[in-house]
Amino acid sequence: MKKILTVLIFFTCFVGLSQDVLVSELQILGLKRTKESFIKKLVKVQPGSVYDSLRVATDIERLKRLPGIANAEVVVEKKQNSDYSIIYTIEENFTIIPGLNIATDNNGEFAYRVSLFEFNLFGRNQILGGFYQRDVFDSYGGYWEAPYLFTNKFGFGINYKNLVSQEPIFLENSNTINYKFDTRAFEVNLLYEFNFHHKAEIGVNISKEEYNFIEGDLPSEIPTRLSANKIAYRGEYEYNDIDIDYQYVSGLRSLLDVRFVTGGEGLLDDFFIGRNDFEYFKRVGKLGNWANRLRLAYASNDDTPFAPFAVDNQLNIRGAGNTIDRGTAAIVLNTEYRHTLYEKGWFVVQSNVFIDSGTWRNPGGELVELIDGSTLRFYPGLGIRLIHKRIFNAVFRLDYGYGIGNDATNGITFGIGQYF
Structure with a gap:
C-alpha cells in the first residue's frame, strides 16, 4: 500500500x-x-x-x-x-468454501466439524453458510451476514446455533468432571463501518443452556443439572490497518468483543465477559511474514467451575489437546514466522515456526495467577501451509506443537485458514 x-x-x-x-x-x-x-x-x-x-x-x-x-x-x-x-x-476469489476441522473429542475418540459457506452471496459479498459438528454429540448451526445491506456503511447479520458437547470442568484436588452441555442460541447483529479503519457491531443473543452431569467425582455442592434462559448483550469494535498481498499480511489489527450475560443464577449467574485480540503482522524480506496475536480475556464469574475460557488446540495452544483446562481470565501470546517455500501461479507452499504460550486464572483463583507462572503453558512447534491464492481462505494448515514443562503434552492440529 x-x-x-x-x-x-x-x-x-x-x-x-x-x-x-x-x-x-x-x-x-x-x-x-x-x-x-x-x-x-x-x-x-x-x-x-x-x-x-x-x-x-x-x-x-x-x-x-x-x-x-x-x-x-x-x-x-x-x-x-x-x-x-x-x-x-x-x-x-472463488468463494463457495467447504471447511473441515478434525480433532480428538473429550472421550479420546474422533471429532470433526464440516461446514459450507458462500462468501460472495448475490455478488455483494454477503456471507451465508452452516456447519455440522460431531464432538461426542451432534451440533449444527447457520449464519447470514450482509455487512453492506442497507448502505455502504450499515449492515445486518443473524445466526442460529444448536451446540451439544461433552464439556469437562476442572476442580482443585478432584478428577475431571464431565457434563453434557446443550445450548440453543439465536443472535441478531447490526454492523456499522465508521471509516476505512474503524467498524463496530452491536447485537443480542438469546439462548437456553443446560448442563447435565455425565461422570466424575462430583462434590456435593455441585449440582448434577443446571439450566438457564439467558440474554446476552454484545458489542464488538475493530480497528483494522492491514495490508494484504495474497499470502502476505502486514499491519495492525485490534478486535474487542464484550458481552453482558443476564438471566442466570447460582453457578450460571449473570456475568460480564470481555476479550481483545491485538494482531501485528510484518513482511520479512521478500518471502517471509512475521505474525503475532496477543489475546487478553476476562470474565467476572470468577468463582464458577463452568469457566468460559478453555485451553484448546484449535483456539490458542497448538499441541495442548482438546479442552485440557479452563479459566476465568487469560493472557495468550501466539507468534510465528511464515516463509514461502514454493510459489507458482495460484499455488503456494508455506512453512511455519511458532511459539504458543499463555497463562490462565483458575476458577476461584486470583488475577495474580496470570503473572506468577503457576499456570504458564509454553508450546513451540512447526507447521506447513498449502495455499490456493484465488480461493478465499483456502489455507490448509498442519501444525505440531511440543509442550515444555510439567505435565506438558504434544500433538498435531489440522484446520483450514491461518491459525490467526
Missing part, C-alpha cells in the same frame, strides 16, 4: 496544485460474479469528484479485504482535458 500511495501522491503533485483535477470516469474491470453496482456503491472514488490519491489507495485496500476479491490494482489515465480516468482491475 505504501508504494501505491507514494506513486499516486507524486503523480498528483506533478499535475500541480493550482487547480482541482477531477475524476471524469471510473471503470471496474475483471468482475465475473461480483456486481459492479456493489463495487461502485462501496468505493469512495466517484465520477465528478476531485481526484485524491489517498482515496484511490484506500479503495484498493478496501477491495482487497473483501472475501470475494483476491487482488485489486489501479491504473490512472490522464485525459486531454487534464482530468483522469480511474480503472480498478479486480481479480476475484
Whole structure:
C-alpha cells in the first residue's frame, strides 16, 4: 500500500496544485460474479469528484479485504482535458468454501466439524453458510451476514446455533468432571463501518443452556443439572490497518468483543465477559511474514467451575489437546514466522515456526495467577501451509506443537485458514 500511495501522491503533485483535477470516469474491470453496482456503491472514488490519491489507495485496500476479491490494482489515465480516468482491475476469489476441522473429542475418540459457506452471496459479498459438528454429540448451526445491506456503511447479520458437547470442568484436588452441555442460541447483529479503519457491531443473543452431569467425582455442592434462559448483550469494535498481498499480511489489527450475560443464577449467574485480540503482522524480506496475536480475556464469574475460557488446540495452544483446562481470565501470546517455500501461479507452499504460550486464572483463583507462572503453558512447534491464492481462505494448515514443562503434552492440529 505504501508504494501505491507514494506513486499516486507524486503523480498528483506533478499535475500541480493550482487547480482541482477531477475524476471524469471510473471503470471496474475483471468482475465475473461480483456486481459492479456493489463495487461502485462501496468505493469512495466517484465520477465528478476531485481526484485524491489517498482515496484511490484506500479503495484498493478496501477491495482487497473483501472475501470475494483476491487482488485489486489501479491504473490512472490522464485525459486531454487534464482530468483522469480511474480503472480498478479486480481479480476475484472463488468463494463457495467447504471447511473441515478434525480433532480428538473429550472421550479420546474422533471429532470433526464440516461446514459450507458462500462468501460472495448475490455478488455483494454477503456471507451465508452452516456447519455440522460431531464432538461426542451432534451440533449444527447457520449464519447470514450482509455487512453492506442497507448502505455502504450499515449492515445486518443473524445466526442460529444448536451446540451439544461433552464439556469437562476442572476442580482443585478432584478428577475431571464431565457434563453434557446443550445450548440453543439465536443472535441478531447490526454492523456499522465508521471509516476505512474503524467498524463496530452491536447485537443480542438469546439462548437456553443446560448442563447435565455425565461422570466424575462430583462434590456435593455441585449440582448434577443446571439450566438457564439467558440474554446476552454484545458489542464488538475493530480497528483494522492491514495490508494484504495474497499470502502476505502486514499491519495492525485490534478486535474487542464484550458481552453482558443476564438471566442466570447460582453457578450460571449473570456475568460480564470481555476479550481483545491485538494482531501485528510484518513482511520479512521478500518471502517471509512475521505474525503475532496477543489475546487478553476476562470474565467476572470468577468463582464458577463452568469457566468460559478453555485451553484448546484449535483456539490458542497448538499441541495442548482438546479442552485440557479452563479459566476465568487469560493472557495468550501466539507468534510465528511464515516463509514461502514454493510459489507458482495460484499455488503456494508455506512453512511455519511458532511459539504458543499463555497463562490462565483458575476458577476461584486470583488475577495474580496470570503473572506468577503457576499456570504458564509454553508450546513451540512447526507447521506447513498449502495455499490456493484465488480461493478465499483456502489455507490448509498442519501444525505440531511440543509442550515444555510439567505435565506438558504434544500433538498435531489440522484446520483450514491461518491459525490467526
